[in-house]
Amino acid sequence: MGGRASRAPGGATPPVPSPGGDTLEDEEKRVTHAAGAVPPAIELIGINKSFGPVHANRNVNLRVEKGVIHGIVGENGAGKSTLMSILYGFYEADSGEIRINGERVRIRSSREAIDCGIGMVFQHFMLVQTLSVLENVMLGAEGGALLARGASAIRRRLAELGAEYGLDVDPDAIAGELSVGLQQRVEILKALVRGAEILVLDEPTAVLTPAEADQLFQMLRVLKGQNKTIIFITHKLREIMSLTDRVSVMRRGEMVATFDTGLTSPPELADAMVGRKVILRIDKGPAHPGAVALEARDIVVRDDRGVVRVDRISFALREGEILGVAGVAGNGQSELLEALAGIRPLSGGEIMIHGRPLSAAERNPHDERLIGVGHVPEDRHRMGLVMPFEACESAMLGFQYEPTYGRGLFYDRKAIVKDADRKMDAFDVRPRDPLLKTANFSGGNQQKLVLAREIERNPRILLVGQPTRGVDIGAIEFIHKRIVAQRDAGKAVLLVSVELDEILALSDRIIVLCGGRLTGERRPDETDARDLGLLMAGVSERAA
Amino acid sequence: MEWFDAFIVVFASGMRLAIPLILACVAGLWSERSGVVDIGLEGKILVGAFASAAGAFFSGSAWVGLAVGVAATVLFSLIHGYASIDQRANQIVSGTAINMVADGLTALLGNAIWQQGGRTPQLPPEAQFRAIAWPFEPEIARIPILGPIYDRLISGNDIITYVAFLIVPLTWWALYRTRFGLRLRAVGENPAAVDTAGISVRALRYSAVVICGVLVGLAGVYLALAQTGYFQPHMSAGRGFIALAALVFAKWRPWPALATCLLFGFLDAVAIRMQGMELPVIGPVPVQAIEALPYVLTVVLLAGFIGKAIPPRASGIPYVKER
Numbered sequence: 001m002g003g004r005a006s007r008a009p010g011g012a013t014p015p016v017p018s019p020g021g022d023t024l025e026d027e028e029k030r031v032t033h034a035a036g037a038v039p040p041a042i043e044l045i046g047i048n049k050s051f052g053p054v055h056a057n058r059n060v061n062l063r064v065e066k067g068v069i070h071g072i073v074g075e076n077g078a079g080k081s082t083l084m085s086i087l088y089g090f091y092e093a094d095s096g097e098i099r100i101n102g103e104r105v106r107i108r109s110s111r112e113a114i115d116c117g118i119g120m121v122f123q124h125f126m127l128v129q130t131l132s133v134l135e136n137v138m139l140g141a142e143g144g145a146l147l148a149r150g151a152s153a154i155r156r157r158l159a160e161l162g163a164e165y166g167l168d169v170d171p172d173a174i175a176g177e178l179s180v181g182l183q184q185r186v187e188i189l190k191a192l193v194r195g196a197e198i199l200v201l202d203e204p205t206a207v208l209t210p211a212e213a214d215q216l217f218q219m220l221r222v223l224k225g226q227n228k229t230i231i232f233i234t235h236k237l238r239e240i241m242s243l244t245d246r247v248s249v250m251r252r253g254e255m256v257a258t259f260d261t262g263l264t265s266p267p268e269l270a271d272a273m274v275g276r277k278v279i280l281r282i283d284k285g286p287a288h289p290g291a292v293a294l295e296a297r298d299i300v301v302r303d304d305r306g307v308v309r310v311d312r313i314s315f316a317l318r319e320g321e322i323l324g325v326a327g328v329a330g331n332g333q334s335e336l337l338e339a340l341a342g343i344r345p346l347s348g349g350e351i352m353i354h355g356r357p358l359s360a361a362e363r364n365p366h367d368e369r370l371i372g373v374g375h376v377p378e379d380r381h382r383m384g385l386v387m388p389f390e391a392c393e394s395a396m397l398g399f400q401y402e403p404t405y406g407r408g409l410f411y412d413r414k415a416i417v418k419d420a421d422r423k424m425d426a427f428d429v430r431p432r433d434p435l436l437k438t439a440n441f442s443g444g445n446q447q448k449l450v451l452a453r454e455i456e457r458n459p460r461i462l463l464v465g466q467p468t469r470g471v472d473i474g475a476i477e478f479i480h481k482r483i484v485a486q487r488d489a490g491k492a493v494l495l496v497s498v499e500l501d502e503i504l505a506l507s508d509r510i511i512v513l514c515g516g517r518l519t520g521e522r523r524p525d526e527t528d529a530r531d532l533g534l535l536m537a538g539v540s541e542r543a544a
Numbered sequence: 545m546e547w548f549d550a551f552i553v554v555f556a557s558g559m560r561l562a563i564p565l566i567l568a569c570v571a572g573l574w575s576e577r578s579g580v581v582d583i584g585l586e587g588k589i590l591v592g593a594f595a596s597a598a599g600a601f602f603s604g605s606a607w608v609g610l611a612v613g614v615a616a617t618v619l620f621s622l623i624h625g626y627a628s629i630d631q632r633a634n635q636i637v638s639g640t641a642i643n644m645v646a647d648g649l650t651a652l653l654g655n656a657i658w659q660q661g662g663r664t665p666q667l668p669p670e671a672q673f674r675a676i677a678w679p680f681e682p683e684i685a686r687i688p689i690l691g692p693i694y695d696r697l698i699s700g701n702d703i704i705t706y707v708a709f710l711i712v713p714l715t716w717w718a719l720y721r722t723r724f725g726l727r728l729r730a731v732g733e734n735p736a737a738v739d740t741a742g743i744s745v746r747a748l749r750y751s752a753v754v755i756c757g758v759l760v761g762l763a764g765v766y767l768a769l770a771q772t773g774y775f776q777p778h779m780s781a782g783r784g785f786i787a788l789a790a791l792v793f794a795k796w797r798p799w800p801a802l803a804t805c806l807l808f809g810f811l812d813a814v815a816i817r818m819q820g821m822e823l824p825v826i827g828p829v830p831v832q833a834i835e836a837l838p839y840v841l842t843v844v845l846l847a848g849f850i851g852k853a854i855p856p857r858a859s860g861i862p863y864v865k866e867r
Contacts, residue, residue, distance in 0.1 A: 088740070090865060111742030126737040128730045129857070139730050140741030142723040150723075190741075 039102030041066040041198050041229035042087070047096035049082055056082040057093070058253040064198075064246075066101075067227040069220060071240040071261070074250030075273055075444075075472030080233050083250070084200050088120045089113040100198070114140075116198075119191020123203045125183050129176030134158070136175050137190050154193060161192055165222050181212035188219070199223065200231040205239060209328055210533075217243050235273075235472070237266040249273055270473055284484045287508040290319035292355065293461050293492035294340070294373075299349030301332070301339040309335040311516040312349065317461070322483065322493040324507030324524075326500060328536050332516035333496045334378055337465045340494070341375035342368040343383075353461070369398060374459030376450050378466045378496065384450040385438050392420030392434035395453050427452035428478060444475025451482060462486055465496045480506060500529050512536055549692055554813050556696045559705075560771065562809025564589065564763040564780075566708045568787035569794070569801045570715050571759035575621075577719070577796060578752030579732040580628050581860040583639030584620070585760055586784025587646030592617040592764020594650035597664045597775030598657070600671035606769050609671060613768070614761035620646070621757030622750075629749045632862035643784075651777035662777035673702040673770040702770040704762060709802075711759065716798040728752055732856035735863040745863045763787075789842040795853050808838040 042064040049057040057079045064070045074080050086093045089107040098105055100116045107113045113120070127136050134151060137158065143150030155171055162168040169178070169185055178186065184204060191199055201220075205213040220230055220243065232244055240247050241261060248258040249272040257272045294317040301310035309332040317323045327333050338344035340351065342364045351358045353371055362368065365375065377383035385394045396405055396416060404419060406412035420434035427448040429441070438446060447467065454462065464483060468476040483506060487493050497503050503510055510522045512535035520535040568585045575582040596613025600606055620642055627638040654662035678699035685695035719725035727748055731738045735745045763783070768775045790808055794800035815834035823829055845853055 109742065110740050114742045120740065122740070126734070126740045128733045128737050130733050131726075131730060135726055135730075136737070139726060139737065140743050142726065145723050147721055147723060147726060 038066050040064055040099075041101060042231070043097075043099040043102070044083070044087070045097040045099070047083065047086060047098075048094045049086060049091060050094060055253050057086070060096070060250075060253075060255045062248060062255055063258075064229060064231060066229050067224060068245040069224050069230045069232055069243055071244035071247035072231060072233045072250060073235055073237065073240055073247060073269060073273060075235065075474065078250040078273070078472075079253040080250050081202060082253075084120070084202060084231070084233065087113065087200065088118060114194050114196075117196055118198045118200065119188075119194060119196025121184065121187045121191065121199065121201045121204060123206060125187050127175045127183055127186060129174075131175055132171065133169050133173050133175055133178070133186050133189075134171040136186055137171075137193050139190075141194050157193055158189060161189060165192075165219060165226075167192075167219060179212075180207045181209070181215065184208070184212075184216065185219075196228075198229045198231070200233070202233045203235070204232070205234065205236065213239075237269050240269065241266060273473060282480050282484060282505045284506075285488070287321045287487065289321040289508070290490065292316045293319045293353070294494070295352040295355075296340070297350045297352065299336075299339060299351065300347040301335040301344055302347045303335055308347070309516050310339065310513075313513075313516075313518050314349075315511055315518070315521075317492045317494055319460070319492045320487060320490045321508040322487050322495055322506050324503040324510040325494065325496040325513060326503045326510055326532055326536060327498070327513035329498045331513045331536070333498075333513055334465070335516075336513070337375075337378060337463055337494075337496050341365055341373065341377070341463055365398065366401075369457070369459070372460040374454035374457060374462045376454050376462070376464045376467060378469070380446055380450050385446060387437070387439040389438050390435050391424065391429070391438055391441065391449060392417045394438045395420040395423050395434070395449060397453065399453070399457065423452040423456050424449070426456065427482070442472070444471040444479075447471050447479065448475060451479060455482065455486060459491070461492045461494070463494045463496075466498065467495070468497075468499065468502060500532060503532070504529065548689070552692045552696050554817050555810065557816070558810035558813035559697065559806065560701075560809075561812045562805045563705050563708045564766050564771075564783050565787050565790060565805040565808055566802060567704075567711065567763035567766065568760050568784055569790045569805050570711050570798065571756040571763065572788055572791045573715065573794075573796055573798065573801055574728075574752045574759065575756035576791065576859045577732045577856055578728050578749045579735060579856060579858040579861065579863070580625065580749055580753055580756075581635040581639065582621075582624065582756060583636055583788065584624055584642035584646075584784075585763075585787055586780055586782065587639075587643035588617045588620050588757070588760045589764040589767065589780040589784050590646045590650050590778070591620050592761040593768040593779055594654060594764075594775050596761075596765040597667065597768040598653075600667050600769055601664055604668065604671050606671050606673050609769050610673075610762075610765050613765040614758055617761030617764060618754055618757035621753045621760070625750055625753035628862060629746055629753070632864065635860050635862075647778065650775070654775060654777060664775045667769070667773045671769070672773045673704055673766075675700045675702055676706075702766075704766045704770050707762065708766075712798050712802045719798065724751070729856075732858055735858050739863070739865065749863075760784075786838050789838050792853050792855075793838075793842050793845055795851075796856060811835075811837050 040063045042062065044060055044062040047057050047060040060079070060083055062083070072080050082091065085091050087098065087107065089109045089112050092108055098107060100118070105116055107116060128139065134155060138147070138150060138154050141154070143153055158169070158171050167185055167189055169182055169189065175183060175186060184207070188199070204216060208216060220232070224230060232239070234240060244261045246258060247261050247264065247269065249256050249269060251273060259269070295315070297314050298312045299310060299314070300308060300312055303309045311332070313336065315323070325333050325336065335344060339346055346363065351363070353373065362371070368375070381387065386397065393416070396419065399405070405416050417434045421432065424432045424434065429445050429448045429452065438449070441449065451467070467479050467483065471479065480502075483493060483495065487508070495503065495506055504524050507524055510524060510527065510532065511518055512520045512522070512532060514536055522532065568589055572582050572585050592613040595616035596609040599612025600609025603609065624638050624642055627633040628635045651662040654664060658664050678694070681695055681699050685691045719729060727738060727743055731745055731748045738748065739745050764780070767779055772779070786808055787805070790801060790804040794804045811834055815831045818829040818834065819831050821829050845851070
């Protein structure tokens with residue numbers, strides 16, 4: 001474990017301390033590859049896969065050259081994950097052919113995929129939380145019926161890989177206690193220990209902080225330098241542009257285009273993804289802020305474990321403005337939003353609604369809705385919707401007591417369906433079927449359903465959390481327009497988002513949270529991502 | 545030394561009462577560590593006791609009885625496994641069904657065969673597992689302290705008792721030192737991780753369920769062929785549930801499982817010993833209170849007063865491949 005390479009803190013040069021011979025050999029490989037003699041690492045030909053009536057993959061062709069980082073982008077539900085699941089043996093394609101290094105293979109299980117040299121890093125990590133890193137890496141590659149011998153071999157291999165790729169992880173740490181970034185690293189190590197030559201990463205940055213994402217990118221570039229092939233699935237175009245060599249675009253189950261990353265641009269990719277022009281900037285007029293609608297005075301909020309997550313924060317939200325709350329995920333925004341919506345108790349301070357303090361008895365979602373506070377929760381799966389419910393049932397959650405939906409013990413089924421149909425029409429929820437199960441809608445349409453429910457009730461104050469998380473580009477545009485329309489109608493809108501672009505594009509005023517404290521307030525025209533980034537990191541006010 | 549002798553007597557009796565608990569508890573440990581909750585231990589103890597008594601009665605051999613008993617519980621375990629693993633049924637419902645079927649079926653068959661209200665006749669000595677006397681027992685018994693321990697605790701037990709005590713270190717070793725054990729621990733926590741590592745979740749869980757069947761079968765065999773020498777309806781008398789309580793109390797770990805079962809057995813022995821005794825202030829000893837202690841302790845533990853008992857994360861949840 002002696003001569004381990006340390007990662008450069010700023011991350012200018014990736015460490016490649018492998019013996020010179022190896023590197024030369026790799027150079028040679030890449031040269032021959034450039035000459036076109038090497039067959040592609042992966043070739044998918046005419047892949048079809050249907051789930052009942054849904055045609056998830058339609059005649060998909062994909063060619064990934066050896067030793068490149070190949071991006072796959074597409075909206076949610078475009079079929080990216082299905083395609084990768086087929087490659088990893090989770091599903092078998094209805095028809096089509098898979099070739100690995102030019103050889104036709106059949107992959108019917110994860111075992112066979114691993115044997116083909118494919119390693120997969122899932123979006124939701126496949127780690128056993130209670131086991132150590134070493135045990136997680138060993139699982140399925142134990143090297144014998146008894147653990148002792150295999151364990152020392154894998155321990156050595158981990159040390160080697162740690163040195164070679166800058167992938168240091170303590171092998172005896174318990175997986176569940178590691179940070180998300182390190183857990184992802186364990187996933188990558190798992191693949192490498194199994195001898196993966198092809199690494200598939202499914203939305204790997206969704207759970208990472210920007211710094212962790214940078215580290216990941218650096219790691220991937222080193223792996224590419226070692227002639228590994230990497231497939232990188234995402235819907236963030238910025239990542240595609242900065243990391244990949246080639247990029248393929250999926251749309252509604254089809255592979256619609258493949259570009260050299262250097263020869264394309266985000267707008268072109270976005271067009272290919274949605275099949276029409278998308279405005280990434282939002283056209284909105286100036287705000288006309290009115291009276292203070294909601295005011296927080298020195299509020300303190302604790303999380304479930306009793307830790308203070310919001311520490312004496314004060315701000316005022318006016319009618320006719322969008323106040324953005326920026327911050328790295330986990331810095332108190334979620335708790336703040338929940339406290340304002342009445343879901344989480346206040347440990348201190350006061351919330352004023354239209355100049356009147358909210359009593360403890362009123363601080364619950366039901367009473368706040370009656371007062372006119374709408375809440376679009378951050379996590380629609382956990383709080384916003386009940387997945388097995390029909391859309392029309394989900395569309396009345398929180399308002400089910402209202403006379404519109406029936407009287408006494410019984411609901412008026414027709415009225416419920418009609419009301420849901422109207423909301424779905426207003427918010428372009430597709431498919432417009434109030435009887436379809438909520439779980440069967442795509443992420444974007446589920447989100448539109450929640451927004452429709454809250455906005456159609458015409459609240460004077462709208463609290464919105466992560467409105468476009470896991471939502472495809474077409475729906476993002478729609479949702480953004482709706483939020484701005486609320487502002488223009490004189491509503492007070494509080495927007496909590498971890499997407500800086502979203503905060504910058506929508507907000508009329510921005511406050512930044514870091515470690516539960518307010519670290520700054522900005523107007524969008526006098527700030528930029530870099531400035532906000534510093535505030536989010538807790539670096540104090542600008543020198544000026 | 546009188547109190548010491550008395551203690552050894554109670555302890556030895558507690559140990560004997562703990563044997564079926566240990567076997568059933570470790571059986572449950574295997575099953576639940578793989579992610580299959582087994583509330584049917586109680587019923588399977590009965591099945592094992594009945595089948596082994598019947599086997600021993602008709603063959604006249606304890607070993608044939610053991611084989612029949614274990615085969616029967618493995619069959620019941622496989623039924624539970626099929627329901628839980630392949631059919632993705634609710635494991636509590638399946639286990640409860642096994643308890644009810646076992647309770648009724650053994651009594652019914654027992655009555656139909658022997659016409660003694662479900663009870664079998666007393667089995668002949670060769671159809672029972674008898675105590676094995678260790679060498680030099682009378683000589684060593686005379687030594688103070690060590691003597692009674694050797695005489696009453698170590699020597700003079702039947703083969704299943706020794707097996708039960710061997711099962712615990714063996715289980716520990718298999719769980720923590722072998723590939724099978726690693727995979728088993730993993731599959732009870734996160735079957736998707738096991739599946740994506742290219743290992744069959746189904747095969748692992750079935751193996752665990754079969755091991756569970758063998759061990760819980762031994763618990764039943766012990767009751768019929770070692771402790772009593774007959775089968776009688778409902779003779780498991782809640783031991784399967786106490787074993788489950790012990791499993792929770794031991795937080796699904798082998799060595800604490802042994803300690804907990806010994807403790808529960810000892811409490812049982814104390815309760816029996818105190819039956820009818822008068823205490824100065826309290827009056828007659830409330831035996832039921834002592835008998836309830838295992839459950840009370842487990843509830844106290846679950847309420848979070850003594851640490852925290854976190855079950856294997858995936859236990860009770862059928863594995864469905866989804867992406």
